[in-house]
Every structure is written in structure tokens, then in C-alpha cells.
Amino acid sequence: SQQGEEDPQALSIQEGENATMNCSYKTSINNLQWYRQNSGRGLVHLILIRSNEREKHSGRLRVTLDTSKKSSSLLITASRAADTASYFCATDEVVGSSGTYKYIFGTGTRLKVLA
Amino acid sequence: DAGITQSPRHKVTETGTPVTLRCHQTENHRYMYWYRQDPGHGLRLIHYSYGVKDTDKGEVSDGYSVSRSKTEDFLLTLESATSSQTSVYFCAIKQGGPNQPQHFGDGTRLSIL
Numbered sequence: 001s002q003q004g005e006e007d008p009q010a011l012s013i014q015e016g017e018n019a020t021m022n023c024s025y026k027t028s029i030n031n032l033q034w035y036r037q038n039s040g041r042g043l044v045h046l047i048l049i050r051s052n053e054r055e056k057h058s059g060r061l062r063v064t065l066d067t068s069k070k071s072s073s074l075l076i077t078a079s080r081a082a083d084t085a086s087y088f089c090a091t092d093e094v095v096g097s098s099g100t101y102k103y104i105f106g107t108g109t110r111l112k113v114l115a
Numbered sequence: 116d117a118g119i120t121q122s123p124r125h126k127v128t129e130t131g132t133p134v135t136l137r138c139h140q141t142e143n144h145r146y147m148y149w150y151r152q153d154p155g156h157g158l159r160l161i162h163y164s165y166g167v168k169d170t171d172k173g174e175v176s177d178g179y180s181v182s183r184s185k186t187e188d189f190l191l192t193l194e195s196a197t198s199s200q201t202s203v204y205f206c207a208i209k210q211g212g213p214n215q216p217q218h219f220g221d222g223t224r225l226s227i228l
């Protein structure tokens with residue numbers, strides 16, 4: 001099965017710097033999503049980019065998608081200590097006769113923003 | 116936050132005992148999912164549901180069963196818990212359609228001794 005794989009596994013930066021995380025996947029997709037997980041909490045959806053889109057912005061987040069390379073990147077600009085979290089990409093897959101969408105998650109990037 | 120409640124939030128039990136985790140939603144979303152999260156593995160899908168009484172297996176379903184008798188509740192059962200099932204379990208919900216995000220509960224931390 002396909003799997004999103006994030007790179008790097010861990011990233012430590014100073015407050016105010018930009019953070020870039022990358023995700024690679026294996027098969028064709030309808031969309032790719034990025035999630036954030038704070039310690040001890042569930043995942044929170046950040047942004048969804050469709051397969052026919054190349055770039056998307058949401059506040060300080062910028063996501064790019066290159067379907068020819070099967071990769072995506074998440075850029076967080078002007079990072080803050082509150083951005084410290086793990087970040088996951090997820091790709092979709094239609095399964096079974098029910099047409100259910102399920103999502104394959106990568107192992108995540110642990111971002112630490114130092115104040 | 117999306118209306119998702121997982122219970123219990125923490126549980127410690129012994130090998131061989133049955134365990135049931137509950138996911139309750141107030142969003143009336145069609146799809147519900149159970150994942151487990153382990154270090155080095157990210158989130159792995161255990162079971163999912165695409166409607167009342169409609170469920171199917173994910174990639175790590177062995178040792179787990181689910182039931183969905185009402186739209187709002189999705190139960191995950193470990194019939195006879197093993198130490199390898201020690202994990203953090205997350206429930207997620209999703210609206211119908213291809214480009215909808217999942218919304219997650221805050222997880223259940225399960226320790227099997």
C-alpha cells in the first residue's frame with residue numbers, strides 16, 4: 001500500500017525562522033493532507049491540496065504538490081514556539097466496493113521551535 | 116473542535132482481558148475510523164465504517180473487532196488483549212465525498228500488562 005513518508009524526521013529551529021517539511025508517496029492520489037499533532041492530543045487538519053493543484057496557502061502555511069515526483073512540502077513561515085508539534089502528511093485511497101476513502105499516514109516530522 | 120469523544124482516555128489492563136474503546140460523534144458524519152499510533156509507525160488503520168452496521172478491515176485488524184449500531188458510536192473491541200496491543204488509539208470521522216478532511220479525537224492510551 002502507499003505510504004506518505006516525511007522528511008526530515010526531526011527539525012529544530014529558532015523562533016522566526018521558516019520550517020520546511022517534505023512528504024513523498026507512492027501511488028496516484030485525489031488529494032494530500034497535512035495534519036499537526038501536539039503532544040498528547042489528536043491530529044488536527046491543517047490543509048488539503050487536491051491533485052490538480054500545485055500550491056495552496058493558509059495563513060503562515062504554504063503547501064506545494066508535485067504529482068510527477070509524488071511529493072509535497074509544507075512550509076511554515078515565521079515560526080513560533082506554539083508551532084512545536086509533529087506534522088503528518090496523509091494521502092487518500094479508495095477502498096472496497098463501498099467507495100470509502102481511507103488515508104495513509106506517514107511517520108511524521110517532529111518540529112521544535114526554540115524561543 | 117469537531118464533536119468527537121473517546122472513552123476511556125486512559126486504561127491499564129492485563130493480558131487476556133477483553134477491552135472496549137468507544138468513539139462518540141455529534142457531527143452525523145458517515146465515515147468513522149480507528150487507528151493505532153506507535154513510535155516509528157505513524158498512524159495505522161485498524162478498522163473503518165462507512166455507515167451503520169457497515170464496517171471493514173484496515174491494515175492492522177488482527178485481534179480487533181468493531182461495531183457500529185448507531186451513526187454516532189463506533190466501538191473497538193480487543194477480544195483478548197495482548198501486550199503488542201499497547202498503544203494510543205485514535206478515532207476519526209469524515210464527511211462523505213473525496214476531498215474532506217478527517218477529524219480526530221484526543222485518543223485513548225491503552226497499556227496492557
